[in-house]
Each structure stands twice: as structure tokens, then as C-alpha cells.
Amino acid sequence: MLGNKSYLHCLQRQQAQERWWQKLDEQGYFEQLPCETVAVEFSLGRITAGSVFARQSVPHYNGAAMDGIALCAHDSFGAQETAPKRLRLLQPGEPFAAGGCYAIDTGDVLPNGTNAVIMIEDVHWADGMAEIIAAAAPWQHVRIIGEDIVAREMVIAEHEVITSADIAALLAAGVEAIEVIQRPKVAIIPTGDEIVASREELQAGKILDINSPMLAAALTSWGATALRRPIVKDERRCIVEAMEAALRESDMVIVIAGTSAGRDDYTADVLSELGEVLVHGVAMKPGKPVILAVCQGKPVIGLPGYPVSAMLTAELFLRDVAQARQKLPLTATSEETVTASLVKPVPSTIGMEEYLRVSVGQVEGKTIAVPVRRGAGLISSLTKAQGIMRIDAADAGVNTSTPLPIRLLRHARPAQHTILAVGSHDLALEILGVYLRRRMPHVSLSCANVGSMGGIMAIRNHEAHIAGIHMLDEATGQYNLPFVQRYVPGFLADLTDPTNPMDLTNPTGQTERTGRLIHLALRQQGLIVPPGNPLGIHSLADLTRPGLTFVNRQRGSGTRMLLDKELGKANIDGCQINGYEKEVATHMAVAASVLSGTADAGLGVQAAAQALGLAFIPIAQEQYDLLLNFSPDDERLQAIIEILHTMEFRREIEALGGYSLCKAGETVQVQ
Incomplete structure (x- = not known):
């Protein structure tokens, strides 16, 4: 019986993988995700x-961030060392009265009528009164809703x-x-007359089945559920029955041994009977006899019986299939360390060793780190960070010119697969990141909200792939393009000129860059106010009313520039608005401030108001564009543009409220 079998044509490993994956794609295997x-x-x-x-x-309530006293900040105004103020201590449950305060502990609900906390170490008790020597700012030491x-x-x-x-x-x-x-269920079928399940059965000529538990453990580490089947004899009928049962109960099947050309090696024949053998034999050592097949639309792999070969071929061929089935990144780098430079300086306190959580990306060969929001109570910083940068206790901070090591976290994607979006905040960017990951599971989009001008500067300094911008040039009446041409001269190519298809200007001389400005959306900006607009705010002029509080966006943001422009048109000085100097970094933060009662109004996009059930007074429609910095052949650039043109993406963004994506993906032509 020897010599009556032969391998199929041996393939190179990459060819074998491509052939198997192509067939699985055709069967829709990676889209069937129970x-x-x-x-x-x-x-x-x-x-x-x-x-x-x-x-x-x-938090879901306004609470104390420190032990101390809760008071109305207005009652503390004017307090100083030479003229301390005394506040009457109110009992729990006692209605608030002007000039009163409550004792409060960290985490306690802020009593009605109070809007600030003074730390206990800054309070002197005298005759049952709380004596303070410094004024408290509104919402000082308070964790506000959201x-x-x-x-x-x-x-x-x-x-x-x-x-x-x-x-x-x-x-x-x-x-x-x-x-x-659902975790993919993987059936493991060990075959061979010589294989036994326990040491008690061991004797000369018998081999303990160590492949099954080894592969089961590996599958568990890859996020799959291993279904260990009984050992099957080297009989064709038995192998067929075991395979049919495994295909009924699992998402993929491993057959151990029987993959060579020996007398009792039936695996290839059985798989050909039940499905299609795509690869039988790969030009690699060890692992040459591996079989890659598809049966009933499910991947089946025949592994060599030798443990080293079995483990190697499982890692090379099976792991990626198991992870792709779950939409996992195919290469985990959770313990890698990279060296990166910060996109902006980060101050720190001398004497305190700090661990700064960051997102990491690679722009034109340079590894860039973008700090995630800092704060001991911010759970979201744990979920959004890709790595941790350590700042030494002797340092007052980190500047942009000092590369430092970063320890990557969990399933952090390699820096070269992270797209850095640095610029103006918009809710659409997070959703764009989701769509991008659907197309390219190995790619992630990391956003840093530094305002439109900050985004343009990041592009100029080769520190970002994308900058979201919405800046109106009053001299020309045009959005965004004049600012890009002014601050990054020569970056944008005239795509209508066939002799100049791309921009080659690059002061660093590292790589070619294609500068492109594309439309994302027209969006409504306006005043975000509480539901029902109880204060009757209808225009920017209403912001100057006594007792009304405002929350602003940060300097350099397009929203701040829009506000200042509209205030100028109405002859309103910012100093007339209570809260003009109070800044937050995102539209959602503006909406959260209004929702929590820390502000009566703020300027932001309609989508942010709609998301939190707030009222909205339109002020202006503006153009939000994306300034893109990718090499001409970067597949991520093409993917982004294709996504912007899809109706599914456009409908999802427009459903947020206040958006029009009729020109999304179109290039802003150089004039």
C-alpha cells in the first residue's frame, strides 16, 4: 500500500494562507458572527x-471631590488673610441659607444651594463657625455630572x-x-491507533495524546472554545463519522495526524470527500504535511502529529483564522515598548512620578504619542489609552523634542497601524473610526481634540495624519483653505494640474506627502440650553444678561473663533459674558456642562445637544473639513474617502442631527 498517495503541489506559506483565506471569504465565513x-x-x-x-x-450627580465644607462660592468672595469670612455651619437636611455651609466628605452629594467645596485643611473653626481666608471659585473641588x-x-x-x-x-x-x-467553537479530533488518552494506557508503541490539551490551551488564549473529541482509530469510516459530528457542533475543525502519505493516512481523502482540500503540503520545515480545507463552509486544518509541527502550523495558519472570526487584531503587541515623541508638551509636578496614558501612531516614520485626558478619577482614560509613558519625578514635564519609551497596553495596535487625528472635535470622527476598522481590522483611529489651529500646526509639524478643521476666513468668506495655505504653504497639491499631481514639499526630507483637503460635513452650530429653554435664551445678546452663566470652547478651536466672530458682528465684548473664560475641549463637554447645571448655555453642534436631550438655538452653518496627510499609495487614505462616499455612513452621521454630508469625500480644490 505504500507509495499510492502523494502530496498535492507544495505551496509557499503565504500562497497557502492566501488560498485558504480567499475560499473562506467567498463562503462568507468571517461575516457570519453569531x-x-x-x-x-x-x-x-x-x-x-x-x-x-x-x-x-x-458621575451621575454633583459631588464633593474633597473633604471640607460645601458653600455658595459667592459667599466667599472677598475673603483674605487680613479680612477672613465666617460661615455658619448648617446641619444635614437644614435648608441652605446665605452665609451658611455644610460639612462634607469626598463623594457626598453637593447640597442644594451650594456650588463649591473648600478643603478641610483650609478651614479654621472658631465658635462653631467656619472661618476662611480665601475665596472659592464656582464648582471648585466639585465633580460635576458627566x-x-x-x-x-x-x-x-x-x-x-x-x-x-x-x-x-x-x-x-x-x-x-x-x-x-460568540467564541468560535473549535473541534479537536486526535487520530491514530497508537495514540492514548492517559498515562495508564501507556505501553511500548503507544503515545500519549499531548497535542489535544496543548492545542486546546492555545485556542483558549486566542479567544476560542476548544471541543476535545475522543481519539479516533486509523479507519476511514471512523474518521468520516468523527468529522461529520464535529462539523455539526463546531465552527472549525482540527484533525491531528494522518496528513502524510503513509498507508493509514486518510485525512486528506476524508476532507476531499466532505469538502474541498485547498492545500496539502507547504514548503516549510517542520510542518510540511499540513492540510488546509473547507468543509460545509467551515475551515478544517489537518495538523502533523509531531507536537512541534502541530503547534507551529496551528500558530501560522489557525490562530489568525480564529482571531479574524472574532474581529480581533491579528497581531497582539500588548507587551511591546516603543519610543515616541509627544505631539504637545505635557507639564508635570516635580517630585511626583507620573504615568501618562497616551495613544500612539506613526507619521512619516516618526512615532508620535498623543496624551489621553489626565485625572485620577477618569475611568475613560483607562479604556482609551494605548500605552503608558513614565515621567520621572525630577522632571517638570515632557517637551515635544524628547522621545521617551512607552509601554503598550492590551491589544494595542502597532504604531504604524494607528491613524492620528489631531484637531477640532466632531462626533463624526469616532464613527468614522468604527467604519474604518470594519474595513481594516488592523487599523485604529485615535483622536486628540486640540482645536482647528492645533490640528493645522500638527500637520505642519508632521505629527498627524488627519486634522479636523472648521475656520472661516472673514477676508475671503471661505472656510479652511486660506488657513491651510497660510500656515502650511505648498502642502496642498493642485489636483487639477496633471503636471503637479501631489505635493512633494517636506522640510524634513523623510517621505513624500500628499496634502489633501476634503469635505466631511456642513453642520449646525448654535447655543445649547436646558430642555424647554427655561431662561428664554434666543440670541448671543441674551448671554450678557445678569446671572446667566456660559461655558466656552478652548482658544484656537473653530467653535471659539466662530463665537468671537459672531460676538464681533453683534458688538458684544466677551468680558460681558459670565463664563466666557471657562473653557472645555469638546462639544459633548459643552452639552454636559449645560445638562449638569454648571452652565446655562454654551456654543456647540446640534448633534451634541440632541444626544443629551437639550434644546438648541441655531447660530450658523459651518463647513467641517479634513486635512489629510498620507503618502499617495497609503490604502488608509483610499479607505477613508470611500467611507465618506457611502450612503450608510452619511445616513448615520446625519441622524445625529444638524449635519449635511452631501459633499462628503469631495476634494477642496486649490485656488
């Missing part, structure tokens, strides 16, 4: 089936691995159950 719902507290290590949004804000997470904000994106930090964030955000992708 899901299940599990309790969040038991979801560690599972993969989210969809994006998960907060059901409540974190400071960490805002209701309906995305807590974790789809197809993410759930970590212990994610569990804390989800539970804090009111999410108790979550839909996850």
Missing part, C-alpha cells in the same frame, strides 16, 4: 459585537476586547449586560 448577551461583570476578554454607549453620566462619561457617549467601540477597566467603565455608565461575539 452573538450572545452576557452580564458585563462576566464579560472579561470577550469581544464587543457593537459599539456600547453610556446609559447614565459618570465629568468623566456623558450619557449616550461611546464607552467602548465594536469589536474591542473587554478589559477589567472596560467593565468598570461600563458598569459606572449604567450598562449591565452587553452583546458580544
